[in-house]
Amino acid sequence: MPTHKKNSPRWFGPLLLIAALLAALYIVVVVHAAGQTLLAATLLFITALAAWLYTSPRFYAWRYLFPGIAAAMVFVVFPMLYTIGIGFTNYSSANLLSFQRATQYHLDETAPAEGDPLAFTLHADGPEFRVRLSDPDEESKAWVSGPLALKNTAPLKLAVEPAPQVKLPLGEPLPLRDVIQRQAALKALTFELPGGRQVVMTGLRQFSGLEKVYEQREPGVLVHKRTGELLKANHQTGFYEKANGERVTPGFQVGVGFDNYRRIFTEPAFREPFLRIFVWTVAFAALTVLFAASLGMLLAVLLNWDALRFKGVYRVLLFLPYAVPGFISILVFRGLFNNNFGEINLILDALFGIRPTWFSDPTLAKAMLLIVNVWLGYPYMMLVCMGLIRAIPADLYEASAVAGAGPLTNFFRITAPLVIKPLTPLLIAAFAFNFNNFVLISLLTGGRPDFLDTTVPAGTTDLLVSYTYRIAFEDSGQQFGLAAAVSTVIFLMVAAISMVQIKFTRISRDPAR
Known part of the structure; x- marks a missing residue:
């Protein structure tokens, strides 16, 4: 009896591991049977990795990191690979089904x-x-x-x-x-x-x-039972086609290689709005960071002025835009900028007799986006700059005062150089965030006003991320494969920005470099 008590904990762990692995394998089989091959392969890889880590004494420490690694693979790596994979297919609203399901659909008509x-x-x-x-x-x-x-x-x-x-x-x-x-x-x-x-x-x-309308003569060939007309599967276009080339919907998914990427950069219908939207995306992200950082630093310097009274009140008031949820602020600004009834136009009309068309003029719409985004972003920059300024040694300013330097000299010779260097990684991160600021575009302008010379849904205030969304869900063909290709391009751009951020972070931490 004592021997049984001593040995039972030793076998409990392996039995629990075996049960968990068997359950995971069952899930893999069910997912694969449902047609989700890539997800099943991902889960199988995670299961094999778990079995290796939890049975090998060499990787004992990795057992505590594995749950986080597994979650990252399922919720980050898999969606990324799945999106990249879709970018190499003709997946769209007309090509949702697999070849077998599309064939069965026609046979069931x-x-x-x-x-x-x-x-x-x-x-x-x-x-x-x-x-x-x-x-x-x-x-x-x-x-x-x-x-x-x-x-x-x-x-x-x-x-x-x-x-x-x-x-x-x-x-x-x-x-x-x-x-x-x-x-x-x-x-x-x-x-x-x-x-x-x-x-x-x-x-x-x-x-x-x-x-039944059709019957199958051979794999990939259907015949109309009344007319005898043949439908042949075209694995280049992803449709069953008649003898005259007419396509019969629904189609099926096929691989198209780099065709979606070629369309982005070569077809005028996609190349022209893509390049214009790309330039605006870079300008929007860069100008937002520039204005928000400049305004935040200016306010931080003012709030660190010793002679300023009621600094605590000012800090609370200036921090409020960051405390309010962003989507609420955006919707409030949408009402304030209303062309007919917005308070901003009412004030401008009373003072100067003008009513700007914020939502229909491309330049004014872009200016409105920058105003709102800077309003949402400057409080965070202000807080960071306040902390960095407080970390600057006070004897530098005392020495500057002895030398007779003024506030501007102190700012450009002491404050700015010592704040910019540690602030640079944060500025790069803010640029990457605003590069994909979908919420602001979606809630404020929806990407509009639209371009008048494009056949795809694209607007003058669209960012690449909102342009991708409109291709995927607003275009008449709902071209998911093309949208996935654009998403992959955006991912590579943001990844490059992240690498630059990591490099600058390393430089800021290593003064010797």
């Missing part, structure tokens, strides 16, 4: 079968209902269903009996409004006539037979 439709009427049978089918040309041919609740919309196949064999008398046909109320349940019914013919609801007053 139905059309009214040859033959006259049957008229139908709906009759009450106590709390339930009966359906009466009849041939419009020969009223003696009629059939009646059994009692139906008509509360379920799940598909259901039922047989009907000839009307003379139904002994119960049918009441008056229910009005059309009752048929419409139960239309969903009626459409789920398939009635089989005595001769084997099957009919479904095809109108508010008729049932008719359905038949």
Whole structure:
């Protein structure tokens, strides 16, 4: 008994690890069966890595880091790889399905079968209902269903009996409004006539037979059952096509290589707005950082002035824009800049007799974005600069005062040089953040006013990230593959900025370099 107590903790860990690995493998199989091959491969790699780390004594310390590494792989690495992978496909609203599912979709298409439709009427049978089918040309041919609740919309196949064999008398046909109320349940019914013919609801007053439109002759080739017309799968375009080249939707996903990237930089429809939007994105991020940092530093210097009274009150008031949630401030500014009723235009009209069209003029819209973004960003810069200024030795300013230097000399010779160097990595990080500032664009201007010479949705105030969103979700084709390619380009740009930031951070920490 004592031996059992001593050995039980030794086996508990391995058994728990084995159970966790088996559960993870089961999840991998389920995910792969659902068609998510890349996600299944990622989970399988994480499972194998877990088994290696938790069974090898050489990597004991890594066991505590593994949960964080696994989370980063699932929530950061996998979405990144998935997005990059989509950029090499024709994935769009017209090419959502795999080739197998698109083929099955066409094979499942139905059309009214040859033959006259049957008229139908709906009759009450106590709390339930009966359906009466009849041939419009020969009223003696009629059939009646059994009692139906008509509360379920799940598909259901039922047989009907000839009307003379139904002994119960049918009441008056229910009005059309009752048929419409139960239309969903009626459409789920398939009635089989005595001769084997099957009919479904095809109108508010008729049932008719359905038949398959296509049948598969060979893999990738479908034939129309009535006309004999062939549909052939084109794995270059991702569509089944007729002999004349007409595409039949829905299409299917195929790999297109670097075609999406080629379109970004070579097709005029995408190249021209992309280059203009790229230039504006860089200018927007750079000007925001410049103005916010300058304003923040100026306010920090003023708030560190010893002779200034009520400094605590000023700090609280100047910090408020940062304390209020950003999206609330943006929506408030959207109302303030309203062309007709905004307070800003009302004041300008009263003082100067002008009403700027902030949202329809491209230059004014860009200026408005910079004003709002600087308002949101300067408090953080001010706080950082205040801390950096307080870290400057006071004897430097005392020596400067003895030399007869003024405030401007102190700022440009002492304060600015000693603040800029440690502030540089933060400025680079702020540039990278504003490079992808989707929330501001989406809530304030939506990227508008739009360019008038482009066929894709693109606006004069769009950043690359909002331009990508509009391609993916607002374009008529919803070109997800192209949007993923643009996202990959943005990712590479931001990664380059991050590398520069890391380099500057290293330099600022190592004075010898």
